[in-house]
Amino acid sequence: MPKPRYLFVGAGFSGAVLARELVTRMECEAVVIDSRPHIGGNCHTERDPTTGVMLHVYGPHIFNTSNERVWAYVQQFGVFRPFINRVKASTSRGVFSMPINLHTINQFFGKRFNPVEARAFVAGLGDQSIEEPQNFQEQALKFLGRDLYQTFFYGYTRKQWGCEPTELPASILKRLPVRFNYDDNYYNQKFQGIPEDGYTAIIARILDHPAIEVRLNTAFRRGDAEQFDHVFYTGPIDAFFDFSEGRLGYRTVNFERIDAEGDYQGNPVINYPDMEVPWTRVHEHKHFAPWETHERTVAFRETSKETAPDDVPYYPKRLAADREILLRYRAMAEAQPGVSFLGRLATYRYMDMEAVIGEALEFADAFQRTTLRSASDSEG
Numbered sequence: 001m002p003k004p005r006y007l008f009v010g011a012g013f014s015g016a017v018l019a020r021e022l023v024t025r026m027e028c029e030a031v032v033i034d035s036r037p038h039i040g041g042n043c044h045t046e047r048d049p050t051t052g053v054m055l056h057v058y059g060p061h062i063f064n065t066s067n068e069r070v071w072a073y074v075q076q077f078g079v080f081r082p083f084i085n086r087v088k089a090s091t092s093r094g095v096f097s098m099p100i101n102l103h104t105i106n107q108f109f110g111k112r113f114n115p116v117e118a119r120a121f122v123a124g125l126g127d128q129s130i131e132e133p134q135n136f137q138e139q140a141l142k143f144l145g146r147d148l149y150q151t152f153f154y155g156y157t158r159k160q161w162g163c164e165p166t167e168l169p170a171s172i173l174k175r176l177p178v179r180f181n182y183d184d185n186y187y188n189q190k191f192q193g194i195p196e197d198g199y200t201a202i203i204a205r206i207l208d209h210p211a212i213e214v215r216l217n218t219a220f221r222r223g224d225a226e227q228f229d230h231v232f233y234t235g236p237i238d239a240f241f242d243f244s245e246g247r248l249g250y251r252t253v254n255f256e257r258i259d260a261e262g263d264y265q266g267n268p269v270i271n272y273p274d275m276e277v278p279w280t281r282v283h284e285h286k287h288f289a290p291w292e293t294h295e296r297t298v299a300f301r302e303t304s305k306e307t308a309p310d311d312v313p314y315y316p317k318r319l320a321a322d323r324e325i326l327l328r329y330r331a332m333a334e335a336q337p338g339v340s341f342l343g344r345l346a347t348y349r350y351m352d353m354e355a356v357i358g359e360a361l362e363f364a365d366a367f368q369r370t371t372l373r374s375a376s377d378s379e380g
């Protein structure tokens with residue numbers, strides 16, 4: 001019997017991890033296509049020819065997970081150097097530490113609170129009339145009060161998402177911790193790091209297997225599916241169905257490059273939450289690799305906008321109208337024979353790298369179980 005041939009659409013973490021798992025666990029051949037000229041999706045990294053700095057081409061990616069399986073998995077494919085993301089917010093009232101922690105609170109209010117005092121103080125600022133926060137703004141007002149919300153969240157969120165924070169789900173704010181100690185680590189996860197030679201090198205090693213063929217600059221056409229036993233689609237779900245139900249809303253980001261000598265801003269990421277500043281944040285990429293030395297530096301001012309048809313989609317907006325459209329696409333996806341949809345774009349969810357990898361591994365487990373079961377059924 002010829003080996004089954006599977007098509008993986010998209011060479012980001014989803015497509016790469018699933019392809020690798022399937023060719024490792026079962027007899028099959030994988031073709032991984034990507035419409036872009038590089039693998040790695042939005043995690044793509046490459047060396048900047050002028051400075052030698054490793055660039056996170058689609059914006060900063062700091063690997064963070066508490067999932068032991070995911071952490072063990074990625075480390076098979078490269079060295080992750082310890083990296084703790086410490087973000088600053090530059091506002092008209094000064095420069096503060098993010099996410100909001102005891103240092104932020106004490107500096108912002110000119111206090112010398114201990115953790116217990118700070119907790120009581122911030123609780124007193126919160127709007128107690130909000131019982132169940134229904135959106136981002138209510139979540140912030142309930143737990144932080146107006147002053148902290150206006151300074152650190154309102155403008156940033158308006159600029160980042162292009163809508164009022166009342167239109168956004170409370171879950172977006174819940175991504176960020178508020179701490180009543182001096183821990184200024186941006187993430188709460190157990191394992192945090194950045195690959196020594198970039199994410200693209202990691203994904204290249206995941207894809208480096210004799211049963212995997214990678215084709216770049218190759219757009220997916222639905223007719224391609226006929227040549228394969230199964231298609232694993234990780235692109236935008238609305239594009240798969242030729243936008244028949246309408247376009248899902250995404251935000252995209254633009255980067256304005258700044259070249260400088262030495263150290264431009266003294267930190268990897270500085271957020272600019274004031275509405276008067278057009279950009280949301282500035283990232284200086286040499287600081288994501290503190291184990292390297294470079295004389296010159298390169299930073300990017302990040303601005304956010306609505307995604308036009310030719311833009312790279314970044315953040316799924318998931319407004320009420322989007323969720324309705326999504327339900328229709330989901331029903332169509334379930335009725336689509338021989339195609340599975342996975343990853344950030346195909347499921348239209350706000351997913352970090354670790355979630356994408358975790359789901360690809362679980363997807364491989366489930367696919368393997370079904371395939372084994374149908375093989376033993378046909379033998380029996």
Ligand code: UDP
Nearest residue numbers: 089152153154156157160172173175176271
């Ligand atoms: N956010 C904010 N001010 C900040 C940082 C974040 O208002 O200084 C809000 C913003 O709406 C953002 C959300 O908190 O979308 C989640 O932040 P996170 O850093 O997780 O966003 P990411 O860019 O990593 O997706």
